[in-house]
Amino acid sequence: MLGGGTTFAMVGAYILVSELRRHCGVQDSENSLETALTAYESVFMPFMTKLQRAVSIEELGWDKIFATLVGIKLLNIVFRLCVALLN
Numbered sequence: 001m002l003g004g005g006t007t008f009a010m011v012g013a014y015i016l017v018s019e020l021r022r023h024c025g026v027q028d029s030e031n032s033l034e035t036a037l038t039a040y041e042s043v044f045m046p047f048m049t050k051l052q053r054a055v056s057i058e059e060l061g062w063d064k065i066f067a068t069l070v071g072i073k074l075l076n077i078v079f080r081l082c083v084a085l086l087n
Helices: 005-024 032-054 069-086
Strands: none
């Protein structure tokens, strides 16, 4: 709903690489990968959980708007305008 999926994926990848580097890059223990993934989850999951609660579909009501005939027509108009602007 935010249109930030790519941004959130990049942030998640950055955090994952940071944790992998921190836990697996220097030391070579058996549990370093598991420790890195646990650290990644503890950093990234609270961020995503808070974000997802803030833009919950139920709170915004998007599912109700686009389930109606007027909503579908509005969505079609927006898509047509986007296509017209790109041409």
